[in-house]
Amino acid sequence: MLGTELKKLRIERNMSQADLSKLTGIPQTSISDVENNRYIPKITTCLELASALDVDLKHLLDSIEDLKAS
Template identity: 45%
Template sequence: MSLYFAPTPEQLGSTLQALRKSRGLTQADLAKLAGVKQTTVSNAENNARGMRVETLYRLLAALDLYLNLQPRSAVEPTKEEW
């Protein structure tokens, strides 16, 4: 099982994009699986800062992923990452 670390919205977007591509999906494919528009997937990958929580969960479910929270002390990001 692989773990993905995304402490910033930008890294979250990049991680979502990488995972989508690793599964051989286009943005349109992922959008259809998640029940959202292709532009929503594009926005999530390029500017995840404004993504709705519901959208994140839809994309994660479509990619067969779930959100795992852990204490910040486990991996402490720098202030620039927040």
């Protein structure tokens, strides 16, 4: 799931939600909502998150596909 993967990547990089928010410009509440699987973000948001976490966009998109399949 996207939220689980996002949180895992963020923690692996020793980042708080506030750190990720500052780096991306995405509100911390939105990051929390994604991590708690409350919503699937737009592709542009996924691109910002992938860039900030230094992962391929495909990595996050695969997580979204996993969410849709469940």
